[in-house]
Amino acid sequence: MISADYCRVLARYNSWQNTSLVTAADGLTDSQRWADQGAFFKSAAATLNHLYWADALMLERIKGNERPQDTITHSLTEPSDWSEFKSLRAARDAEIADWADSLTDRDLRGTVAWYPLDGSERIEMSKAICVVHLFNHQTHHRGQIHAMLTALGAAPEPTDIPAMPQSATGA
Template identity: 65%
Template sequence: MITAADGLTNEDRWKDRGAFFQSIAATLNHLYWADALILERVKGNARPEETIKHSLTSPANWTDFKALRLQRNEEIEEWSARLNDADIDGMLVWYPGDGSTRIEKPKALCIMQLFSHQTHHRGQIHAMLTAAGAKPDTTDLQMLEY
């Protein structure tokens, strides 16, 4: 999808297309932020300081976004390759950004949410790219080449 978005102008990437986070760029930024939030949570680290509102506009520079996204993807790959049963078992406890309510969920469910959340918004991005005239790569398993 990044390659398909490369073919668009910056204006086209930020154009409001009626999606939940309005634009291709804002939705990609949201995923970048949410991946950090969930990943740091399941690793037992502090949450990122950026808020969801901040995540929709930053990073604003496309080249910066691509570099950061690549870095985050590598971080997720390295982390997931090291997962073991102890990392997945048990409960995860956190407080939302406003600190209002204690939340406790199974770690395995939280890890699954990292990827499920990506899938949800990547579908929106795919639709917006297609509507913008870009040609995203196929996401159908039988069509993927390895």
């Protein structure tokens, strides 16, 4: 279904796009980043935080942790300091890239199981589908952030994979 190479390309895409959004948001004030834009998580900052924490939770699930919420707390408000967020986001992107770089195609076989945050019944799903979800979820929310930043006058880079710089594609 998917390959380790697919994961490596999308991990680089993830890092490139997050860098684009963070760079664009650097030109805004904290008030602008936290302003309610009418999106699902309201603001660009809250959506960036959701994505940061959701990446951690899903990556831990893929790695075999059935209860990552026991050690990772999802928050729309933390980190609240922009400098801290930028540092943590870069570290998370490096973590995702390191994980993808270590994968073999064989690592993408099997299932992933976890207990949802709401305490409902254990979920079990194909590992490959969970990996696709990790990257798809990022793209979904980055699209929202891109739109919010653009509405605030910031200028993130294009989001199309063919626009990704050669240095980011590994080509």
